[in-house]
Amino acid sequence: MGKNLTKRSEDYSRWYNELVVKADMAENSAVRGCMVIKPYGFAIWEKMQAELDRMFKETGHENAYFPLFVPKHLFEAEEKNAEGFAKECAVVTHYRLKNDPDNPGKLIVDPEAKLEEELVVRPTSEAIIWSTYKNWIQSYRDLPIKINQWANVVRWEMRTRLFLRTAEFLWQEGHTAHATKKEALEETELMNDIYAEFAENFMAIPVIKGAKTENERFAGALETYCIEALMQDGKALQAGTSHFLGQNFARAFDVKFATQEGGLEHVWATSWGVSTRLMGALIMTHSDDNGLVLPPKLAPTQVVIVPIYKGEEQLKQISEVANELVQELKAAGISVKYDNRDTQKPGWKFAQYELQGVPVRLALGPKDLEKGTVELARRDTLTKEFVKREEVVEKVKALMTEIQDTLFEKARKFRDEHITEVDTFDEFKKVLKEKGGFISAHWDGTPETENRIKELTKATIRCIPFNGPKEPGKCVLTGKDSARRVLFAKAY
């Protein structure tokens, strides 16, 4: 199985597409640009959801659910947001199909069932949520509101790729309302920090925290904070965003509150989200030419046990030990699967679990029984060793942490080696072409220069990093004054 994968060095993009499908993560559907997330891929997404949900609740957020549809007059209320999403939204215009009089068995849209007002399938929910918050907020006592929603959204992208850019995707979107600018800004930063913590500690993906430039901001936001990750091909991937929306949506939907001092003010807002796009980041950060590599915290199956046997009697003896191991590993909190199917050979199983990124594989044959050993293979390093039967559980427990850490460190090292400071535009182009990664360069702060660099190189400013160098300099393109370096990259 794994052997049929295109190599990353040959065609990274093709490797990615093949891997997503062959590892049973997702596939394209009969609907243009929409994907089917298959059980194995969905099990990984569920682990991500559970951890994020826990982090959100721990920081005082509650879940709720708002409608899928946004009536057009609400959609257009916040002008910049509307402008940003109008070009790529699915629109419901009718509420009934009827039999086609000319083609028996076929259906057509019933022209008599036209909606009085069109409904936009939500590309994001600020509009519908702030039209609701208007009724919930009268006084400072009603604030803050800190709500998250797990939902599907639709953006009619023209060029789509599994997980990375799909017409429909799954995400969570937080929408909070605050009495002060300060509190809203703190929330924006807190949630960006939570995303960073999640990406690094749970997904083993190192990220850079920073602010977006005006060009790259969310439509309707005054500030967009983000976490940026680096993929193995040297392209950046925006892994999560947190927006400070100021009073824009409160103004658009007339949401005011009575202050403690007796005044009447517009409410301050934030929104923040991560999506199934993170699945793409996961794949492109850790996986290799043999298939998926999963950090233990995200692996639906952390350990697989494969018996190697001839005949029923051998299988019976091996199964006895294997089943003991299953019980012991489960008791240690490790998810384990004993694959004793007789429809597939061990070699096929090895390749399959390698392709699907199971962190640890244990193999048990007749010789192992004699010697009291187990063959242990690590997916991340592709190394094997023999472990004493009685030491397996402790060894595996330790490996769960070690593999998680190793994957993070490997990715961090790669990322750090791919942040290059440049001071001339020639260098900029050379590094971008030959090495890729993040380019740390001075920029004069104007959208025009940013656009020009994008036209010339396809690189965009990924972020103004919060923790980067802060000395002034000269813009790499225009030579004008620059307050500080920013990070450029080609991006997904």
Place this chain on the structure above:
Amino acid sequence: MGKNLTKRSEDYSRWYNELVVKADMAENSAVRGCMVIKPYGFAIWEKMQAELDRMFKETGHENAYFPLFVPKHLFEAEEKNAEGFAKECAVVTHYRLKNDPDNPGKLIVDPEAKLEEELVVRPTSEAIIWSTYKNWIQSYRDLPIKINQWANVVRWEMRTRLFLRTAEFLWQEGHTAHATKKEALEETELMNDIYAEFAENFMAIPVIKGAKTENERFAGALETYCIEALMQDGKALQAGTSHFLGQNFARAFDVKFATQEGGLEHVWATSWGVSTRLMGALIMTHSDDNGLVLPPKLAPTQVVIVPIYKGEEQLKQISEVANELVQELKAAGISVKYDNRDTQKPGWKFAQYELQGVPVRLALGPKDLEKGTVELARRDTLTKEFVKREEVVEKVKALMTEIQDTLFEKARKFRDEHITEVDTFDEFKKVLKEKGGFISAHWDGTPETENRIKELTKATIRCIPFNGPKEPGKCVLTGKDSARRVLFAKAY
């Protein structure tokens, strides 16, 4: 708060609507027929989801995600299913809005962005899923497939009511594929049993398991099994359904598999679902004129502690004991909230938690501190007692089970008292009018008679119960032969 609710005896329907909104469960949105599920209501739904999801996985089902949209040609492939849902489906016809040249700031549908083929927003996912299964199934080795999806669906209902009937609702839909009819029928029954177990043991709602008549079957199913509950106003509510789809969808989408014996056969299918409608069943089974009554297993907060104090010093002393109680109750696995807000009076808090159905309320005042007692109030019985401080945790733990059981028994008694056997149509009408509930009566087995009874009385056959009496008799309307009694009722 609670005092402002309409009484059930005055206007049951109004009581329900007020309760849903005032208890912060849900409210109507700006989109016709679509609801906003508020955090408190959503927290209850999340508990239901978690338990159902556990039960599904325990029985070998996996989660996945399929597209929101169904292209028209797939939607119309299974004729009966299409016919059943075409009359009430939301249709996406365009993928872009543009600026209205006549009205600055307004948007209109861009006529140049018309889809080549219309997309139906899924009212249910058999069509899109079976068009996918076609690619997943070649051989008996690929079977069974047992997948569940948590999703939103849209059915353009004309008359909507919060939770009970909304244009968009949340649900889970299981879709399984099997090699044999027997296996598919077993799955259909298993999932109906799981729904019954969930309703009774988790939601404390007694249900009757049975089969639907042809008239009431899911569009495209050969058999629909269901669980039927009885609401306090004597109307029935279908709380879950499980469908045996035969080979209908396999035929419509040409899904065949190579059998172990070398043949080629159509695959057998089931589908099954429960929805946010269960929230309506929950409310109408247990709640009273003071508000919501929640079984402990579903209560987001199982215990609330309210301090009764004058001045900071008293609050400090009370809080010391209260915080100890919080720690002890949490350690016992009970979700507890200490409401020490100084913005609201104890009386307001009492009414609020009564309205929201918190199962147990503890109140602590200066006299309690002196005596070493706590005042404990039960929401279900509205009774109060004083409990010794050191006995609180044991008492509350026991109450969690006791309240759960009491609610179920109370609802079961009510339901059992409202199953009436009748043998004449006059009796039928009299019981329906004066008492309501389920009417156990003979029926000649024809859709015509069923329809006629519906026209005359608004009662429908809720189910042919699996465990009801099985002796033959004469149809209550036509006097023709009847194999057995069935259950009629007016229904939500």
